[in-house]
Amino acid sequence: MSNIDKQAVTAKTKELASFMVERFSMNPVSCKLLNEAWEKEFPDEVAIAERMLALLDELEHYKSREERVTKLVLDNSTSWDALYKKLEAAEKRIAEQREYYEGVIADGSKRIAELEHSETQLINERDSAESALADMYQAATGERPEWSNMFGFADAVDVVEERLATLEANQSQTTPTGIQLITEAIGAHGYIVGCLLQGRPDLALEESRKWVSAFGQAAEIVSAQDADDIKVKGE
Structure with a gap:
């Protein structure tokens, strides 16, 4: 200009x-x-x-x-700060809850595994007890038991006990060898039943297998004696 x-x-x-x-x-x-x-x-x-x-x-x-x-920006800034703090607190609570529930799930999984193991162990023990008792029953009667709702473990034990009682009653007419076998069979029966009652089917199975032959020999002695008695009465 x-x-x-x-x-x-x-x-x-x-x-x-x-x-x-x-x-x-x-x-x-x-x-x-x-x-x-x-x-x-x-x-x-x-x-x-x-x-x-x-x-x-x-x-x-x-x-x-x-x-x-x-x-408005300042107010929103304050609001956003408050919301961010709330968000952080919520995320922290979620993380804590996740950690807690993961622990619960882990404990639950461990407990389930233990129960499954216990169930498997119980099944195995039951099978062992069944096998041991079946061996005793066969040794005493000469036949394998047929398990059913009408014939269970208790019934098999009763049959074996009756058979052993018969053997014990005939001891006076039995040879010394037969008496020894019968005595050992009776003792084995008591031990096996005790193992079953104490929840040790493994020991019962081991003992039953050990004395199966003794039961068989004792049963043969009684059978032979019964045959002799019948023969004597016939004469």
Whole structure:
């Protein structure tokens, strides 16, 4: 901008300032007349002034809006901080619960495995007891037992005990060897039954297999004696 332009703007500014002073010092009627004269005399300046006022109003509006947005951002920031802390606390609780339930599941799996092992062990023990008792029954009667709802372990034990009682009753008519076999068979029976009652079918099975032959020999002795008795009575 040249010096001439600057001087012209300065002169125009002073002139505008003078008119503004007069405008605010006059009554309403004078102000109206002055405004009309101003608009006629300085249309460009009036347009610029109106534009400046509009810009100031718009600036004030955006400033107020900026303040509201800033406040909203700050409020949201505080809210997000609180939400983030709640989220962290929730994640921590979830992790703790997951760890707890994983431990419960692990303990449960271990317990299930133990129960399955115990069940398998019980089945094996039952099979061993059944085998031992079947061996005793066969040694005493010469036949394998036929297990059913009507004939169980207790029934087989009763049959074996009756057979041993018969052997014991006939000891007076038996040779010394036969008496020894019968005595050993009776002792084996008592030991085997005791093992079964104490939950040791493994020992019962081992003992029954050991004395199966003794039971068989004792049964043969009784059978031979029965045959001799029948023969004597027939004569």
